[in-house]
Amino acid sequence: MGLPMSSDFRTDADVALPPLAHASGCGCLLHARRRWGTAALATLAAPGVWAQQGGAPREAPGAWPECKRSSFAKLSSSGAIEQQAQQQYMQMLQQANGKRALAPRDHPQSLRLTYIAKRIIPITYGCNPRARDWKWEVHLIGSDQLNAFCMPGGKIAFYSGILSKLQLSDDEVAMIMGHEVAHALLEHAQERMGKTNITRGAIEIGSAVFGLGNLGRAAAGGVGSLLTLRFSRDDESEADALGLVLAANAGYDPRAGVTLWQKMMAANKGAPPQWLSTHPSGDSRIKEMQARLPRVQPMYASAAKPDQRFAPLTPRSTG
Numbered sequence: 001m002g003l004p005m006s007s008d009f010r011t012d013a014d015v016a017l018p019p020l021a022h023a024s025g026c027g028c029l030l031h032a033r034r035r036w037g038t039a040a041l042a043t044l045a046a047p048g049v050w051a052q053q054g055g056a057p058r059e060a061p062g063a064w065p066e067c068k069r070s071s072f073a074k075l076s077s078s079g080a081i082e083q084q085a086q087q088q089y090m091q092m093l094q095q096a097n098g099k100r101a102l103a104p105r106d107h108p109q110s111l112r113l114t115y116i117a118k119r120i121i122p123i124t125y126g127c128n129p130r131a132r133d134w135k136w137e138v139h140l141i142g143s144d145q146l147n148a149f150c151m152p153g154g155k156i157a158f159y160s161g162i163l164s165k166l167q168l169s170d171d172e173v174a175m176i177m178g179h180e181v182a183h184a185l186l187e188h189a190q191e192r193m194g195k196t197n198i199t200r201g202a203i204e205i206g207s208a209v210f211g212l213g214n215l216g217r218a219a220a221g222g223v224g225s226l227l228t229l230r231f232s233r234d235d236e237s238e239a240d241a242l243g244l245v246l247a248a249n250a251g252y253d254p255r256a257g258v259t260l261w262q263k264m265m266a267a268n269k270g271a272p273p274q275w276l277s278t279h280p281s282g283d284s285r286i287k288e289m290q291a292r293l294p295r296v297q298p299m300y301a302s303a304a305k306p307d308q309r310f311a312p313l314t315p316r317s318t319g
Contacts, residue, residue, distance in 0.1 A: 011142040011160040013101035018088035020081070020189055021149040021157070061126030066242040069128070069186050078130060081190055082153035086135075089155040093139060101142035103160075110140045112310035113158055116174050119250035119306065120181060121154075127242070128185040146267060150180035152189050163313040166263045170309055171247075171256035178250070179243030186242065188235040237288060244292055248300040255297075257289040 061067060096102040103110045117138045124131040134154035144161040156177065162168070168176070183189070240257070248254045265282035 008100050009103050009107060009142055010100045011164070012144050013096065013099040013142050015092065015096045015099065015101055015141050015143045015145075015159070017145075017147065017149075018085070018092050018151065020085045020088050020151050021092075061123060064127065064242070064245055066182075066238070066245050067127040067185065078152070078187060078190055081193070082134070085151040085153050085155055085189075089137070089151055089157075092141075092157070096139075096141050096143075099142075103140035103142060107140060108310065109158075109160070109163055109313050110138075112170070112173070113138050113140060113156075113177075115306070115308055115310070116170065116177055116250070116252075117156065119252075120174065120177055120246050123246055123249050124181060124185055127246075128187070131185060134184075146264075148176050148180055150177075150184045152184055152187070154181075154184060156180065160313060164315040166260075166267060167312045168260070168263075169256060169312070170306065171253045172260040172263070174247040174250060174252035175243060175254070175257045175260050177243075178245075178247035178252075179239045181246060182239040182242035183235065186235070186238055188239070192232065192235070236285075240285065240288060241292060244289065244296045245299065248296040249303050251300070251303040251305040254289075254293060254300055258286055261286050261289065 093102060105111075105114075117136070121131075121136055131154065136154040136156070138156045139158075140163075141157050141159045143159040144165075145159045146162045146165060147159040148157065148162055150156045158173075158176075162176070163173070166172070244254045244257055247257075261282050268282070
């Protein structure tokens with residue numbers, strides 16, 4: 001059954017973030033079933049696309065250390081989580097469509113996101129074998145939020161606010177998309193679930209052993225929350241590293257990761273201190289990206305470059 005996309009696209013709707021979506025650190029940072037996901041994205045993500053782009057990277061993705069997944073991810077069922085993500089993604093699309101906030105597939109920014117995804121997706125197969133069987137989807141959601149995410153199973157969404165307010169270049173969009181896709185490839189949702197279960201179990205055992213009661217559980221729960229935050233900051237650093245590799249091999253300039261986060265910082269004044277944030281601070285992130293540039297610049301230099309470029313989304317524009 002198809003889900004018609006609104007031709008009267010609005011960009012200021014309030015569209016709830018799916019529970020399994022990764023909320024990215026910008027305060028920011030899942031086609032319709034008339035979709036380019038199962039049909040078109042499955043086609044454009046086929047192995048032949050790599051050949052059209054000039055071939056695979058000289059270093060095989062399977063050899064990239066950035067692709068290594070945590071053993072904690074194995075404590076949760078990837079299939080079950082991907083199925084949940086699919087359901088939540090469709091609920092979000094239905095909500096957006098009901099508010100005229102689901103961009104039509106011929107919207108210039110939808111075409112832009114699809115084109116960039118076409119270049120990134122084939123590179124993911126060697127990083128996580130499950131990615132080859134994912135039913136990849138990409139959607140533009142009309143909301144002022146600075147947000148973008150890729151849910152488990154390859155369900156990608158960009159909110160129009162992040163494109164218009166930050167006036168992103170194609171290279172910067174690719175940095176965000178690579179980062180969000182990296183979360184799915186590294187199975188960070190599964191990893192967080194596994195770590196959270198272990199942390200909670202340890203807290204309960206400690207409370208029982210030491211007779212801490214409810215007060216002890218509350219105090220230990222605070223420690224558990226900080227541990228969970230720490231895990232999430234590590235996830236962000238890992239996704240930054242792999243995202244740069246993916247975008248560079250897709251032909252997008254990794255130096256855009258620095259300009260992207262400079263824009264993020266300008267738009268995210270008043271962010272909490274780094275140790276209380278689920279993400280590294282902007283300054284830390286920029287320094288880490290600059291340190292990674294010597295690794296990814298040769299990848300970018302040898303990659304086939306995009307043959308199309310797109311203009312940023314004009315603020316409050318619907319076209």
